[in-house]
Amino acid sequence: METDGQLNLLTDLYQLTMAQAYFQNARMEPATFSLFIRAYPPNRGYFVSAGLKDVVEFLEGFSFDAISLDYLHSLGLFADDFLDFLKGLRFSGEVWALPEGRLFFKDEPVIEVTAPIVEAQIVETFIINQINLQSLIATKASRCIHAARGRAVVDFSLRRTHGIDAGMKVARSSYLAGFAGTSNVRAGLRHGIPIVGTMAHSFVSSHESEIAAFRNFVKSFPNNSTLLIDTYDTIAGAHNAVTVGREMATRGERLQGVRIDSGDLAALARQVRQIFDAADMMDVKIIGSGGLDEFDLAEFAAADVPYDSYGVGTKMGVSADAPWFDIAYKLVEYAGRPVLKLSTGKVSLPGKKQVFRLTAGERQLQKDIIGLRGESIEGAEPLLRQIMQDGGITRPLPTLAACREIFREEFSRLPSPAKAIRDPVFYPVELSARLLELRQEVERQVRASS
Amino acid sequence: METDGQLNLLTDLYQLTMAQAYFQNARMEPATFSLFIRAYPPNRGYFVSAGLKDVVEFLEGFSFDAISLDYLHSLGLFADDFLDFLKGLRFSGEVWALPEGRLFFKDEPVIEVTAPIVEAQIVETFIINQINLQSLIATKASRCIHAARGRAVVDFSLRRTHGIDAGMKVARSSYLAGFAGTSNVRAGLRHGIPIVGTMAHSFVSSHESEIAAFRNFVKSFPNNSTLLIDTYDTIAGAHNAVTVGREMATRGERLQGVRIDSGDLAALARQVRQIFDAADMMDVKIIGSGGLDEFDLAEFAAADVPYDSYGVGTKMGVSADAPWFDIAYKLVEYAGRPVLKLSTGKVSLPGKKQVFRLTAGERQLQKDIIGLRGESIEGAEPLLRQIMQDGGITRPLPTLAACREIFREEFSRLPSPAKAIRDPVFYPVELSARLLELRQEVERQVRASS
Numbered sequence: 056m057e058t059d060g061q062l063n064l065l066t067d068l069y070q071l072t073m074a075q076a077y078f079q080n081a082r083m084e085p086a087t088f089s090l091f092i093r094a095y096p097p098n099r100g101y102f103v104s105a106g107l108k109d110v111v112e113f114l115e116g117f118s119f120d121a122i123s124l125d126y127l128h129s130l131g132l133f134a135d136d137f138l139d140f141l142k143g144l145r146f147s148g149e150v151w152a153l154p155e156g157r158l159f160f161k162d163e164p165v166i167e168v169t170a171p172i173v174e175a176q177i178v179e180t181f182i183i184n185q186i187n188l189q190s191l192i193a194t195k196a197s198r199c200i201h202a203a204r205g206r207a208v209v210d211f212s213l214r215r216t217h218g219i220d221a222g223m224k225v226a227r228s229s230y231l232a233g234f235a236g237t238s239n240v241r242a243g244l245r246h247g248i249p250i251v252g253t254m255a256h257s258f259v260s261s262h263e264s265e266i267a268a269f270r271n272f273v274k275s276f277p278n279n280s281t282l283l284i285d286t287y288d289t290i291a292g293a294h295n296a297v298t299v300g301r302e303m304a305t306r307g308e309r310l311q312g313v314r315i316d317s318g319d320l321a322a323l324a325r326q327v328r329q330i331f332d333a334a335d336m337m338d339v340k341i342i343g344s345g346g347l348d349e350f351d352l353a354e355f356a357a358a359d360v361p362y363d364s365y366g367v368g369t370k371m372g373v374s375a376d377a378p379w380f381d382i383a384y385k386l387v388e389y390a391g392r393p394v395l396k397l398s399t400g401k402v403s404l405p406g407k408k409q410v411f412r413l414t415a416g417e418r419q420l421q422k423d424i425i426g427l428r429g430e431s432i433e434g435a436e437p438l439l440r441q442i443m444q445d446g447g448i449t450r451p452l453p454t455l456a457a458c459r460e461i462f463r464e465e466f467s468r469l470p471s472p473a474k475a476i477r478d479p480v481f482y483p484v485e486l487s488a489r490l491l492e493l494r495q496e497v498e499r500q501v502r503a504s505s
Numbered sequence: 506m507e508t509d510g511q512l513n514l515l516t517d518l519y520q521l522t523m524a525q526a527y528f529q530n531a532r533m534e535p536a537t538f539s540l541f542i543r544a545y546p547p548n549r550g551y552f553v554s555a556g557l558k559d560v561v562e563f564l565e566g567f568s569f570d571a572i573s574l575d576y577l578h579s580l581g582l583f584a585d586d587f588l589d590f591l592k593g594l595r596f597s598g599e600v601w602a603l604p605e606g607r608l609f610f611k612d613e614p615v616i617e618v619t620a621p622i623v624e625a626q627i628v629e630t631f632i633i634n635q636i637n638l639q640s641l642i643a644t645k646a647s648r649c650i651h652a653a654r655g656r657a658v659v660d661f662s663l664r665r666t667h668g669i670d671a672g673m674k675v676a677r678s679s680y681l682a683g684f685a686g687t688s689n690v691r692a693g694l695r696h697g698i699p700i701v702g703t704m705a706h707s708f709v710s711s712h713e714s715e716i717a718a719f720r721n722f723v724k725s726f727p728n729n730s731t732l733l734i735d736t737y738d739t740i741a742g743a744h745n746a747v748t749v750g751r752e753m754a755t756r757g758e759r760l761q762g763v764r765i766d767s768g769d770l771a772a773l774a775r776q777v778r779q780i781f782d783a784a785d786m787m788d789v790k791i792i793g794s795g796g797l798d799e800f801d802l803a804e805f806a807a808a809d810v811p812y813d814s815y816g817v818g819t820k821m822g823v824s825a826d827a828p829w830f831d832i833a834y835k836l837v838e839y840a841g842r843p844v845l846k847l848s849t850g851k852v853s854l855p856g857k858k859q860v861f862r863l864t865a866g867e868r869q870l871q872k873d874i875i876g877l878r879g880e881s882i883e884g885a886e887p888l889l890r891q892i893m894q895d896g897g898i899t900r901p902l903p904t905l906a907a908c909r910e911i912f913r914e915e916f917s918r919l920p921s922p923a924k925a926i927r928d929p930v931f932y933p934v935e936l937s938a939r940l941l942e943l944r945q946e947v948e949r950q951v952r953a954s955s
Contacts, residue, residue, distance in 0.1 A: 057507050057669050064691035065672065067663060068702030071690065076708070076725040086711060126694040132729065172711060179705075183664040184672060213517060214633040215829050219507050220668030222515065222634060240521065241514035244576040252518030255629075257836035258526070260844040261536060261622060264954045275526040279582065287847045287951060369829045378828040379665050379819045386707035394710040397737045501737060504714045 057220035061123050062113065066180040071127065074173040075137045084390035085148075086172035087407050088179065089164040090186060091385075096377035100479025101469060103197050103462060104153045104165055105228045106189030107442075108452055110182050114443060117146040117178065146174050150443035151428075153410070154453060156193075156231055156461035157438065158469060160484045163410045163425055164439065165190075172389065179384045187382045188221060189228045195349075195374040196229035197466060199367055201474050202353035207364035209251050210237040211344060212372025225372045231458050233466075235364070246455055253281035253314045253342065253366075260286060269299040277308040281342060284313045289323050293330045300336055312340035312363070320345065321360045328361040342366060348375065353476045393497050404490060405497040411435035411487075418468045426487030506562055507670035511573045516630040521577065524623040525587045534840035535598075536622035537857050538629065539614040540636060541835075546827030550929025551919060553647050553912060554603045554615055555678045556639030557892075558902055560632050564893060567596040567628065596624050600893035601878075603860070604903060606643075606681055606911035607888065608919060610934045613860045613875055615640075617889065622839065629834045637832045638671060639678045645799075645824040646679035647916060649817055651924050652802035657814035659701050660687040661794060662822025675822045681908050683916075685814070696905055703731035703764045703792065703816075710736060719749040727758040731792060734763045739773050743780045750786055762790035762813070770795065771810045778811040792816060798825065803926045843947050854940060855947040861885035861937075868918045876937030 058065070077083060092102060119127075119141050127133050127141070148170020159165055165186060168175045199208050210229045216222040226242030236249035243250035254272055262268035265287060273280045282299070284292025293313065300310035313331075315323050320343050331339045343355070344366035352365060369375065385403040386394055393405035407428035413435045415421035424432055431437070441449055453461065472480035486494075506512070527533060542552060569577075569591050577583050577591070598620020609615055615636060618625045649658050660679045666672040676692030686699035693700035704722055712718035715737060723730045732749070734742030743763065750760035763781075765773050770793050781789045793805070794816035802815060819825065835853040836844055843855035857878035863885045865871035874882055881887070891899055903911065922930035936944075 057509065059507065059509060061691050061694060064694055065663070065669060066690055067661070067688035068690050068693075068700045069688065069704055070702075072702055072726060073704055073708045073722075076704075076722045077711075079725045080721040082711065082721070086707075088707070123694070127690075130693075130700070132726075176705075176707060180664045184666065184668065187665055188667045211517070213515065214630045215637055215832070216634065217638045217667035217823070217828075218634065218670030218674055219515060220670040224668055238517035238519065240516055240518050240577075241511055243518075243580075244511060244514055244573070250518045250580070252520075252522055254519055254523055254526075255626075256846045257536075257538070257626060258523045260836050260846050261527075261532065261839040271530040271532070272523075272526045275529045276522060276582075373667070373823075373828040375828055378667075378823040378825055382665070386710050389711040396706045396710050 057223055061120065063117060063119050063177070064123050064126070065184070066177055070177045070179060072132065074177055075133055077173050078137050078140055079134070083171050083173065085169055086175045086386055087167055087169040087388040088175050088384050089387045089404070089408060090166040090182060091162055091164050091383060093161065093381040093383055095161055095481070096380065098477055098479065099194065099377060100473045100475065100481055101194070102159050102190055102380075103193035103232055104157045104159055104190055105155050105193035105231055106186040106224070107152050107155050107166070109185045109189070110166065111150070111442065111448055111452060113181055114146040114150065114178060114446070115448065117144075119144065144174065145446055146170065146178065147446040148174055148443070149441060149445070151439040151441050153438050154440065154458070154461060156458035156465070158465050159410070160423060160482055162404065162484060163423060164408050167407060167439065169407070183382055183384050187380050189224050191374045191377070191380055192225050192228035192372070193232045195371050195377070196232035196234055197462070198349040198476060199352055199371055200233040202349040202356060202476050203365060204356040206356070206362060207235040208352070209235050209364065209366050210239065210371065211366040211368040213239045215369040216372040221372070227455065229371065231455060232462055233459065238366070254283045256283060256286045259283065265292060266295045266298060269295055270302070273299055273303055273308070273310070277303065277306070279311060281312040281314055281340075282310070283316060284327070285315050285317050289315055289318055290326060290330070293327045297330060297334045297336065300339060301334070310336070310339050312342055314342040314344060314366070316345040320351070321355060321358060324360050324362050340364065344368065346370065349476050393493055395494065395497050395501065397498070397501060404486070404494060406490070406493050408490070410438040412438055414468070419470060420468050420482070422483035422485065424485045424487050425490060427489050427493065430487055430489060432487070506559060507673055511570065512563065513567060513569050513627070514573050514576070515634070516627055520627045520629060522582065524627055525583055527623050528587050528590055529584070533621050533623065535619055536625045536836055537617055537619040537838040538625050538834050539837045539854070539858060540616040540632060541612055541614050541833060543611070543831040543833055545611055545931070546830065548927055548929065549644065549827060550923045550925065550931055551644070552609050552640055552830070553643035553682055554607045554609055554640055555605050555643035555681055556636040556674070557602050557605050557616070559635045559639070560616065561600070561892065561898055561902060563631055563635075564596045564600065564628060564896070565898065569594065594624065595896055596620060596628065597896040598624055598893070599891060599895070601889040601891050603888050604890065604908070604911060606908035606915070608915050609860070610873060610932055612854065612934060613873060614858050614889065617857060619857070633832055633834050637830050639674050641824045641827070641830055642675050642678035642822070643682045645821050645827070646682035646684055647912070648799040648926060649802055649821055650683035652799040652806060652926050653815060654806040656806070656812060657685040658802070659685050659814065659816050660689065660821065661816040661818040663689045665819040666822045671822070677905065679821065681905060682912055683909065688816070704733045706733060706736045709733065715742060716745040716748060719745055720752070723749060723753055723758065723760070727753065727756070729761060731762040731764055731790075732760070733766060734777070735765050735767045739765055739768055740776060740780070743777045747780060747784045747786065750789060751784070760786070760789050762792055764792040764794060764816070766795040770801070771805060771808060774810050774812050790814065794818065796820065799926050843943055845944065845947050845951065847948070847951065854936070854944060856940065856943050858940070860888040862888055864918070869920055870918050870932070872933035872935065874935045874937050875940060877939050877943065880937055880939060882937070
């Protein structure tokens with residue numbers, strides 16, 4: 056968790072003012088909130104679940120420390136008895152959730168939290184923040200993997216992610232979705248992700264000549280050097296790399312690869328490949344980078360551009376074409392009574408729910424049905440599992456490696472049209488008859504009483 | 506700083522491999538790196554400097570702890586003598602920088618770091634990460650302030666920012682650019698920013714009726730209630746708020762405002778304003794929110810839509826229309842020798858630099874000249890100031906309140922065409938004759954030797 060204290064103040068003020076109103080009006084019944092995404096951003100037809108681990112750790116550690124309570128007191132907004140209540144507050148509820156790495160679709164609950172309403176409400180901001188970011192990036196990264204058609208993709212985004220926490224979560228979420236590694240050294244330490252790197256332009260420009268820079272670098276990494284060849288002129292850089300690679304060969308060393316980071320990346324890759332092949336250096340790999348995203352990777356794959364792997368940075372790390380999800384955490388039940396909102400364009404589904412996934416034949420995903428928690432649907436897999444009860448975790452969460460495998464396996468079962476990089480076909484999601492009935496019934500009641 | 510340890514591993518692996526190559530090749534001369542933005546994103550004609558405070562704190566605290574060194578050792582990439590060197594490494598360099606809150610433009614250096622090359626290189630990733638995010642958001646937020654034409658704007662973005670660090674930095678950067686407050690409680694504690702809040706839809710839907718919810722809320726906040734009126738039907742909600750406002754008046758209390766968060770925000774504001782005015786409640790404020798950005802705010806201002814203030818969230822908090830800057834940190838001098846790179850579309854300016862700002866008449870900004878550090882230009886203000894020397898801070902940084910005032914004052918002096926929300930006119934930035942000469946000279950040398 057990327058924070059140096061007062062984690063529970065990572066909330067919107069209104070969560071605390073509402074909490075005081077609930078407290079003072081003695082409305083402390085259990086509430087269920089449901090987290091879901093309302094709409095697909097452009098060119099998205101599925102989402103990848105990520106971020107649950109941080110949510111669970113946050114809920115387990117939930118409490119207000121003295122610094123937080125002093126600050127809240129200083130605002131002059133809160134009554135002493137309410138602040139006393141906050142002092143003893145812990146998360147005591149239950150959580151049902153979709154495991155990390157699994158696919159989900161528009162309107163499907165990813166997490167449902169049931170707890171006394173104050174507890175379930177205050178944690179909203181943090182839960183949305185983490186699931187939004189991590190699912191956003193896992194989804195974007197999965198598109199890169201899909202577009203690259205088997206070539207390795209690594210995360211080079213740390214310098215342009217939105218801050219430190221994002222940098223760490225992007226490394227983790229992209230690895231979960233199949234990336235081969237990250238340049239982020241700290242993510243290597245924290246999450247056990249393979250770390251990767253080449254060299255920067257500054258290494259070249261700090262030397263009197265490019266070839267002098269290459270020679271100095273391979274001296275330090277005789278078996279693990281990828282030379283950046285575009286600082287001055289990519290073709291001249293490739294010839295310099297050939298020269299250095301030959302010098303290495305005479306010493307029994309091997310040049311691992313070169314990286315191209317600017318210019319016409321497709322044309323340059325072909326020219327550079329020819330230069331190495333003509334020099335009988337077929338095993339020197341070419342890495343492409345420089346503003347790449349899944350659209351470029353798909354184009355390169357379609358045109359057989361001879362890159363062996365890609366470093367993707369900014370556009371993946373901020374999900375540049377869709378930097379946010381229309382994600383919501385909505386009250387769906389209070390004191391046993393199903394509820395919904397009717398705000399324009401934001402109607403919610405009432406009641407505790409379950410998502411059922413149906414498979415066609417042996418493997419391929421067929422459709423999902425959103426139903427009520429208590430339902431069971433013949434032949435369908437219920438996706439939400441209980442992971443917390445009475446504020447404690449009920450089963451250990453899968454490791455990152457296991458989540459990565461969960462994703463890989465399920466993604467291979469999603470029909471191709473839903474994975475299309477542009478204009479995907481939407482995977483079918485239905486509402487169960489019982490959920491439809493309940494929604495109509497609650498809507499009628501709300502319209503009658505409001 | 507949002508991190509729980511091993512801060513100095515927040516770097517790209519190649520920074521450390523290059524560092525080892527520098528170390529092993531005994532290339533440890535001073536280097537100067539320059540941070541700048543290469544291009545304007547769509548609809549941007551200026552940038553607001555933000556993030557320097559975190560950079561200075563990072564550089565002051567720079568060191569590798571035992572956990573970090575053990576991890577690096579475990580990778581099998583680094584030699585023991587290099588790891589010993591890292592163990593003792595501190596930042597010992599000097600930093601020149603543009604103060605937070607000041608305006609800058611394409612190609613202008615914002616920070617120049619001079620230090621032994623290993624030190625100046627390893628810190629690149631962190632410096633770019635923080636300046637990119639914070640300047641991105643300060644710039645976006647300044648556009649909201651400009652578009653709102655005097656109406657207050659507050660930050661509601663925490664749930665959709667990219668993680669925890671971003672949530673904290675967005676609150677601070679938007680406040681720096683003139684926001685009136687944030688919903689982020691922890692940012693209130695950390696940065697002394699006013700915190701604000703209303704109520705959520707769940708408060709209404711957890712009650713049996715909307716008016717019951719309103720009554721319960723104002724009981725807890727008799728002088729500080731803003732009621733959310735769009736949970737079911739905004740017009741019916743406004744009438745419920747009038748009823749509750751009248752009940753409050755009989756008790757000597759006052760309804761502060763209402764918030765509209767969905768639907769046709771312009772039309773609804775007019776209808777709701779009429780309802781309150783007809784009820785003789787002219788002083789009830791209307792707050793608009795729900796997917797707003799500077800384009801909406803400009804439209805509302807042009808049409809005199811009667812909002813008193815705005816809560817902006819996601820689109821500001823992720824700078825949705827431009828979620829990244831083409832920002833770079835480039836080597837410009839090594840061992841006293843000016844350098845540049847020539848990569849396609851990424852040519853850099855050699856040498857230690859200074860930015861000179863010229864004013865027309867009394868106040869209005871006229872043009873900037875990028876020159877060499879040692880130059881002085883008659884009547885122009887040199888913008889970069891030395892803030893660190895020998896690894897220590899040379900002068901205390903201005904407070905957040907002071908930075909906010911620095912921004913307010915300078916922004917009022919930027920010609921209006923440069924501030925346009927759409928298609929701004931680019932503010933003139935020239936290169937000094939000496940810098941132009943140096944660039945030509947270095948380019949000639951590089952082309953001759955590479």
